[in-house]
Amino acid sequence: MTINSEMLAAVLFIVFGIVAVFLGSAYGFDSLSQPGAGAVPVLAGVALFLLGIAQFLNAIRAARGGEILPAAFASGEFRPLLLILLAIFAFAVMVVPLGLVPALAALTFIAWFAQKGGRRWEIAGAMVTTIVLMVAIFKYGLGLPLRLFGAGF
Template sequence: MSANTVSPWSDRIGGLVILTIGLAVAAQAQSYPFGTVGKMGPGFFPVVAGFVLAFFGGLIAWKTPDSGQARDEGLKNLRPAVFIFAGLLAWALLLRPAGLVISTVVMALLSAFAYPKPNPKRIAITVILLPIMAVALFVYGLGMPLRAFPW
């Protein structure tokens, strides 16, 4: 590799972050009864989901090829990670005070800027459909005690 090229370290770091989150979820879920496949306990899904997440995170970190991209393009790879992380962080921080709908809209708007040229039509569709699906799934479908709106 020459002095003007870098490896896609942001992909590797992202994979390691996903791996770490997956392992943390699986470790935290160990405190719940696991159950069996036929009669799943409350810890079954988080443990399995955590290990699947860790597996894919490890796969991303391990299988990321060295691409030899120019140095000035290396920082462009951080844009998706920064905006996706900002969207998830905003969602987590706004969920209780602002409700599921508003926090999901903010997450979708922030995450949309992960693309270099955001598509307004795609953003509008996502901002409308994602909160509707979230409320339908989590509030009505699963009966989770989440407020849709702050009022």
């Protein structure tokens, strides 16, 4: 049986539901009459998990019934997916030690190659625009204590 888009979405619901229950339980559920801080994440996680199970069973039933479901990924879609995930990971790893500007530059640079047909010179414009907007919004607009560059700057 091949993994189709319905099954993949169901697995994502199940995984996110389990993660929400796990993380929410660390905040304390308490009781239903006086719920704690972890009650909403735990209940939302359980709901996601149950919806994921229902969707997975529905996808299996549809596949066995001969219904044609779209494939989860075409062979050419893995490169953009991996590049976007790599860009997000690079940002997360770089933002604290190197600062916001280098992390945004790396994010934009890596994510740029996920698209097809983009001109190389456009990356500079996208990078400058992203950096200026994100610094304006998060550093100055919201006043978040983010360093723009690494230590000493």
